[in-house]
Amino acid sequence: LDVPCKVVITAPEGEDPHPRFGKVEMSHAKHRNVSCVSCHHMFDGCGDFQKCADCHIDRDDRSYERGFYKAWHSESEISCRGCHKAMKAKNEQTGPIGCLQGCHEAAQK
Known part of the structure; x- marks a missing residue:
């Protein structure tokens, strides 16, 4: 599999990003000890990984569990924030949990 070093999560093509929350950069290298299917939970071992936005298409309802x-x-531990919070609860080293303290900080600069 061709795994990019960095993934950039941003508004879907054709949509304007939220002015306060810009793109989020995620390092695959920092997640090397995490199974691919932990995040790519629909991957069955065949073909290419899908982008999250391919399935999580509802952009308007932030409460919809299967939304963007x-x-x-x-x-849920299959989301970035959910996984990081679960790790923090176990006193494990984790990535950012707060919106502007790590994830969306680039948008604030």
Whole structure:
């Protein structure tokens, strides 16, 4: 598999990003000890990985568990925030949990 060093999460093509929350850069290298299917939970071992936005298409309802926003922000351990919060609860070293303290900080500069 061709794994990019860095993934940039941004508004889907054709949509304007939120002015306060810009793109988020995620390092695959920092996640090398995490199984690919932990995040790419629909991957069955065949073909290419899909982008989150291919399935998480509802952009308007932030409370919808299968929506675009929740793909990264839900309490589920298959979302970025959910995984980081679970690690923090176990006193493990983790990535950012707060919006502007690590994830969306680039938008604030």
